[in-house]
Amino acid sequence: MSRQTKSFLISRFREMGIRPATRHGQNFLIDLNLHRLIVDSAELDARDVVLEVGTGTGAITQMISDRAGAVVTVEIDGHMFELASEMLIDRENVTMLNVDALRNKNNFNPAVIEAVGAQLASIPGSRFKLVANLPYNIATPILSNLLSWEFTPHSMVATIQKELGERMAAQPWSKDYSALSAWFQCQATVEIVRIMPPSVFWPEPKVDSAIVKTVIDPERRAAVPDLRYFHQFTKAIFLHRRKFLRANIVAAMKGVFNKAQVDQVMAEMEFAEDVRTEQLDVPTLLKLTELVRKRAPDWTMN
Numbered sequence: 001m002s003r004q005t006k007s008f009l010i011s012r013f014r015e016m017g018i019r020p021a022t023r024h025g026q027n028f029l030i031d032l033n034l035h036r037l038i039v040d041s042a043e044l045d046a047r048d049v050v051l052e053v054g055t056g057t058g059a060i061t062q063m064i065s066d067r068a069g070a071v072v073t074v075e076i077d078g079h080m081f082e083l084a085s086e087m088l089i090d091r092e093n094v095t096m097l098n099v100d101a102l103r104n105k106n107n108f109n110p111a112v113i114e115a116v117g118a119q120l121a122s123i124p125g126s127r128f129k130l131v132a133n134l135p136y137n138i139a140t141p142i143l144s145n146l147l148s149w150e151f152t153p154h155s156m157v158a159t160i161q162k163e164l165g166e167r168m169a170a171q172p173w174s175k176d177y178s179a180l181s182a183w184f185q186c187q188a189t190v191e192i193v194r195i196m197p198p199s200v201f202w203p204e205p206k207v208d209s210a211i212v213k214t215v216i217d218p219e220r221r222a223a224v225p226d227l228r229y230f231h232q233f234t235k236a237i238f239l240h241r242r243k244f245l246r247a248n249i250v251a252a253m254k255g256v257f258n259k260a261q262v263d264q265v266m267a268e269m270e271f272a273e274d275v276r277t278e279q280l281d282v283p284t285l286l287k288l289t290e291l292v293r294k295r296a297p298d299w300t301m302n
């Protein structure tokens with residue numbers, strides 16, 4: 001049974017003589033029904049190897065461990081690691097790592113990759129999932145990098161800033177639609193499971209949060225010929241998403257395409273001159289990327 005209530009946290013932090021570390025995004029979820037909702041949304045069973053970034057006190061880890069085949073949980077803060085160890089020490093299917101989950105913005109820590117790989121190899125027919133109340137300062141790189149990781153996740157259920165969840169799920173023409181929306185939606189479905197006010201955390205964050213579920217769609221993913229190219233090219237043309245698409249392609253392909261070549265691409269796509277990047281849905285972005293990739297396969301974003 002989880003002990004993660006506000007009074008439990010306050011008294012344990014006092015005993016240890018520490019305060020929640022803002023720099024590590026330490027906002028602990030104190031509504032136990034929401035712990036359950038996160039874990040229920042992941043639909044776990046014994047085949048699942050779960051990565052949790054941010055063990056905290058281990059409250060969610062415990063619930064995951066009850067349902068999944070294995071959990072690899074990662075915590076950067078030595079005090080939190082110590083606190084969580086008390087609760088998780090006897091659990092044989094839990095691997096605890098006291099490291100930074102990320103080596104840098106674009107890469108996971110090799111120790112995390114190794115631990116997840118070992119668990120995936122040890123369970124026949126294993127599936128890889130992320131379940132986490134993520135530290136908000138690294139939520140985007142964690143979720144985004146997992147989509148091009150060594151192990152393709154089956155799904156990811158995460159508590160993140162509401163604004164990030166809205167960007168992941170956004171549709172063309174909306175203010176939140178961006179390269180990030182296209183990156184998620186070209187290979188997965190994104191569902192906002194629950195919006196949550198600051199009061200369900202201790203200490204309270206400044207913004208609303210959301211539980212967001214991303215389920216990878218293998219068919220959709222396989223239909224993207226070059227995920228890395230798509231990611232880079234959409235990032236480049238969405239730098240000024242309200243501008244005319246033509247100007248964005250000219251800027252993105254500077255030194256590779258001359259303006260006549262850009263006009264050829266525009267004509268082949270049957271785009272009007274005044275089409276803007278923010279209007280393009282994911283299938284159209286995929287088609288456009290392929291036309292560009294065929295003409296400039298070696299292009300990379302500056």
Ligand SMILES: C[S@@+](CC[C@H](N)C(=O)[O-])C[C@H]1O[C@@H](n2cnc3c(N)ncnc32)[C@H](O)[C@@H]1O
Nearest residue numbers: 024027028029054055056075076100101133135
């Ligand atoms: C939002 S709290 C969530 C804690 C707990 N799972 C819960 O639900 O209450 C995020 C946790 O991630 C840890 N953390 C922050 N940055 C990290 C990083 N780069 N790698 C691993 N853990 C990190 C923090 O110390 C904190 O315990």
